[in-house]
Amino acid sequence: MRAKLVIAIAAAAVLVVACTSGGSGAPTTQASVSIDTTPVTLSFWSDFSPGGDTEAQLQHVFDTFHAQYPWITVKPVGNKDDQAIVAAINGGVPPDVALSFSPDHIGKFCSSGAFNDLQPYIDASNVDMTQFPPSTQTYTQFDGIQCSLPMLADAYGLYYNTDLFAAAGISEPPATITQLTADTKALTEFNPDGSIKRAGYIPWNGFYGEWGMAALAQSFGCPWFNEDGTSAVNSDCWQQAFAWQKEMVDFYGGPDNIVNFLSGLGDEWSPDNGFHTGQVAMMYDGEWRVDSIGDQAPKLSFATAPFPVADANSDQYGSGVIGGNLLGIPKGAAHPDDSWLLIHYLATDTPTLVYLVNNFKNLPTTNASLESPKLDLPDQFTPFFAIFADPNSSFPPITGSGNLYSDLTGTWNAKWQAGKVAAGDIGAALDELAQQIDEQSQLDTGP
Amino acid sequence: MSATPAGGAAIASRAGEIVGALPPRGSRRRKRSRVARTDPWTVAILMSPWVIGFALFLIYPMVASLFYSFTRYDILSPPQWVGLLNYRYMFTKDPYFWTAVGNTVWMIVLGVPIKVLFSVVTAVILTRPRKGLRVYRTMVFLPSMVPAVAATLGFVFLMSPKNGPINQLLRLIGIQHPPAWFFNPTWSKPALLVLALWGIGDGMLVYLAGLLDVPRHLHEAASIEGAGAWQRFRYVTLPMISPVIFFSLVTGVIDSFQYFTEAYVASSAASGQSDILGTPQGSTLFYSTWLYKQGFSYFHMGYASALAWILFAVTMACTLVIIKTSNRWVFYQGGGGIIR
Numbered sequence: 189m190r191a192k193l194v195i196a197i198a199a200a201a202v203l204v205v206a207c208t209s210g211g212s213g214a215p216t217t218q219a220s221v222s223i224d225t226t227p228v229t230l231s232f233w234s235d236f237s238p239g240g241d242t243e244a245q246l247q248h249v250f251d252t253f254h255a256q257y258p259w260i261t262v263k264p265v266g267n268k269d270d271q272a273i274v275a276a277i278n279g280g281v282p283p284d285v286a287l288s289f290s291p292d293h294i295g296k297f298c299s300s301g302a303f304n305d306l307q308p309y310i311d312a313s314n315v316d317m318t319q320f321p322p323s324t325q326t327y328t329q330f331d332g333i334q335c336s337l338p339m340l341a342d343a344y345g346l347y348y349n350t351d352l353f354a355a356a357g358i359s360e361p362p363a364t365i366t367q368l369t370a371d372t373k374a375l376t377e378f379n380p381d382g383s384i385k386r387a388g389y390i391p392w393n394g395f396y397g398e399w400g401m402a403a404l405a406q407s408f409g410c411p412w413f414n415e416d417g418t419s420a421v422n423s424d425c426w427q428q429a430f431a432w433q434k435e436m437v438d439f440y441g442g443p444d445n446i447v448n449f450l451s452g453l454g455d456e457w458s459p460d461n462g463f464h465t466g467q468v469a470m471m472y473d474g475e476w477r478v479d480s481i482g483d484q485a486p487k488l489s490f491a492t493a494p495f496p497v498a499d500a501n502s503d504q505y506g507s508g509v510i511g512g513n514l515l516g517i518p519k520g521a522a523h524p525d526d527s528w529l530l531i532h533y534l535a536t537d538t539p540t541l542v543y544l545v546n547n548f549k550n551l552p553t554t555n556a557s558l559e560s561p562k563l564d565l566p567d568q569f570t571p572f573f574a575i576f577a578d579p580n581s582s583f584p585p586i587t588g589s590g591n592l593y594s595d596l597t598g599t600w601n602a603k604w605q606a607g608k609v610a611a612g613d614i615g616a617a618l619d620e621l622a623q624q625i626d627e628q629s630q631l632d633t634g635p
Numbered sequence: 636m637s638a639t640p641a642g643g644a645a646i647a648s649r650a651g652e653i654v655g656a657l658p659p660r661g662s663r664r665r666k667r668s669r670v671a672r673t674d675p676w677t678v679a680i681l682m683s684p685w686v687i688g689f690a691l692f693l694i695y696p697m698v699a700s701l702f703y704s705f706t707r708y709d710i711l712s713p714p715q716w717v718g719l720l721n722y723r724y725m726f727t728k729d730p731y732f733w734t735a736v737g738n739t740v741w742m743i744v745l746g747v748p749i750k751v752l753f754s755v756v757t758a759v760i761l762t763r764p765r766k767g768l769r770v771y772r773t774m775v776f777l778p779s780m781v782p783a784v785a786a787t788l789g790f791v792f793l794m795s796p797k798n799g800p801i802n803q804l805l806r807l808i809g810i811q812h813p814p815a816w817f818f819n820p821t822w823s824k825p826a827l828l829v830l831a832l833w834g835i836g837d838g839m840l841v842y843l844a845g846l847l848d849v850p851r852h853l854h855e856a857a858s859i860e861g862a863g864a865w866q867r868f869r870y871v872t873l874p875m876i877s878p879v880i881f882f883s884l885v886t887g888v889i890d891s892f893q894y895f896t897e898a899y900v901a902s903s904a905a906s907g908q909s910d911i912l913g914t915p916q917g918s919t920l921f922y923s924t925w926l927y928k929q930g931f932s933y934f935h936m937g938y939a940s941a942l943a944w945i946l947f948a949v950t951m952a953c954t955l956v957i958i959k960t961s962n963r964w965v966f967y968q969g970g971g972g973i974i975r
Binding site: 393447588592596598603 | 724731796797818820913917932
């Protein structure tokens, strides 16, 4: 009897799985601008940590929203990353509004309907999408589905130590890779035993986790994918980019020398950060580093600029890698019309965006807020505003499998920069990498 | 059955009926089966919490996972049947499947025996009567109470190549070029092993109990026969604790197949937000971390399910091999063995 009971349970489980797996898949948004003023409480999920100034500042924003829409109360819930949002959607208990901290998954969110298509709401509310910088289009929609709106953004650029520049007789930050290489050599010092005492700039994947393949692609203007959707990492552009990286690694005395130097630097988020202490003269980082330096190394004399680009790509100077937070209405949200009102407010209300930027030290995501005279940020933020507004700035390509292509390329690059791939074999190695990327994507689309 | 006094009385009454229904000696066999036949529902009701939990939290997820392994499933959309595509891809095209397998096998082949040996030696030392024995046992056990994430982050700092205390100590004793630990692909897994050995306390405790359970008269008899310390350990202690070693081996192999937390945290801590899998250079990409990335970062849940079932099958096979071979080296004091 016991065996029959187990078999019956297993059979029932199979039936339940086959009948209940997944959801409908297709977004079924029927938008309208809500005029229903029945009191409602919206749950707002984000990965902000509860407590402290952040919670108070968010609450201030939600209180201001409530004053404008008195029937809507917003209840924020923190520590909810993309995986928590996915689990909630799949479990049928989604929040009313979700704020994703990274565009990595927006491709899947848009294509699967996990985030509702906002276009009907945008049309019904006559939202002017040109109020957002064009760079935001690279990470808030996928395959023509506008399933999110931006709320605060990041941009990456070059940080340089102005004292060290002056001592080396360098008056301007480098704008091209050639200039970056020259300045690096002028600013680098070696110890008598050949170890690195101070580095100019180190293009090492994994150094503080900021510079990586996205930065390399943006600098050299290398495409990630061909027009037919296949991987383009085996293009001549990428070979040139990797060749430059190797040239820099060789200049520093090889990968072991670099690893020894980097492993002796302080933690990225501590006052002993290598750039803070002057051990690294130039660094690639996001706009948030300005505030960190102000807190942790207030005496450091530094400036910011767009990151240098390849000489052949010099017309792209001023652009950079950007990204940001995304507001979406999860599938199954109980009050989508009211959720839209909140999303619209957070994404477009200039005073709200200015308030958040002044407190969170990120970048505002509308043209109006970018130009607001009420922005209260250090001068070093200015280049990042320009980078974000630059029409050539972008986030790496959005796909249905997140940043898989970037991870595979980065992992290959880790071996390349360590000297585990012979320079003469780079063409074949990159062909193999491109094939791996294409084959991995078949798990999404089929052979 | 209700937990109220009325329900308790009902249970007691029912128990009394069952006991009263027990036949006198001689007729017990025939009467007991009649009692069992006439009361299956009581059995079912009492078993139901376990059965429901077993079905909901074990059987259903296993069957669901098996089904998804034959589908393209991204959690957010309905699964699409693809047959053996995921399994074919795993063995023929996945660029990091064999890297993950190799790293995991390293942890099993090297890590498990070293941990067992270290636990046994530590436990043996801690059986010898000495002053402060309880303090030493507590000191050895305490690290196993530290949460894995906190311990790993601590060790990444301790093993920082240039400024970490461990390498500073190594330089003090004359090793001028100590390992770069989590920054070097050759030393990253040994660093994880050192972390595991630091937290050996719970395993040591089990061995300690086994060692203290070895009958003293066997040691005395061996001593009388002229056996030295090593011979007593080899021919008395080891056989007597062989069941504990067997248990430790099985659980150690299973745990190593599922090795995840320390590797994932160490890799993230060493590389920040970079796009490198298993920093450095894939050396800390274990099977479970690759499975996790596939399922939760890349939305390849169907493929991750296939990886999970291969992991289950291999783990089961290895466990069965260990059990099969145990007859040759596991000694049970009662003279019994694995019930077949």
